[in-house]
Amino acid sequence: MAKFTGHCMKCREKKEFEGEEVIKDTKKGQVKFVTGPCPDCKGAIWKIVGRIVKKQDQ
Ligand SMILES: [Zn+2]
Numbered sequence: 001m002a003k004f005t006g007h008c009m010k011c012r013e014k015k016e017f018e019g020e021e022v023i024k025d026t027k028k029g030q031v032k033f034v035t036g037p038c039p040d041c042k043g044a045i046w047k048i049v050g051r052i053v054k055k056q057d058q
Contacts, residue, residue, distance in 0.1 A: 001018040001019065001020055001036070002018070002019065002020075002034075003016055003017070003018055003019075004016070004017060004018075004019045004034045004036065004045075004047060005017075005047075006019075006034070006045040006046070006047035007045070007047070008038040008040070008041065008043060008045050009043065009045075010038065010041045010043040011038060011040055011041055011043075015038050015039060015040065015045060016039070017036040017037060017038060017039060017045050018036050018037075019034040019035050019036025019045070019047075020034065020035065020036065021033070021034055021049070022034070022035055023052075028051075028053065028054065029051060029052050029053040029054040030051070030052040030054075031048060031050075031051050031052075032048070032049050032050040032051070032052065033046050033047060033048055033049060034046075034047050034049055035047070
């Protein structure tokens with residue numbers, strides 16, 4: 001697992017966390033996140049690291 005820095009919603013501050021990459025499908029395309037537990041509150045931190053925008057089929 002790699003280390004990332006992200007904003008924890010519960011602690012309301014930036015935390016360094018160990019996370020993994022997740023790709024989610026949305027209507028506008030795919031969004032790549034890293035997610036992992038906050039070291040302090042154990043809540044999940046989600047950070048957007050990239051977007052893969054779908055080409056419109058027209
Ligand atoms: Zn936290």
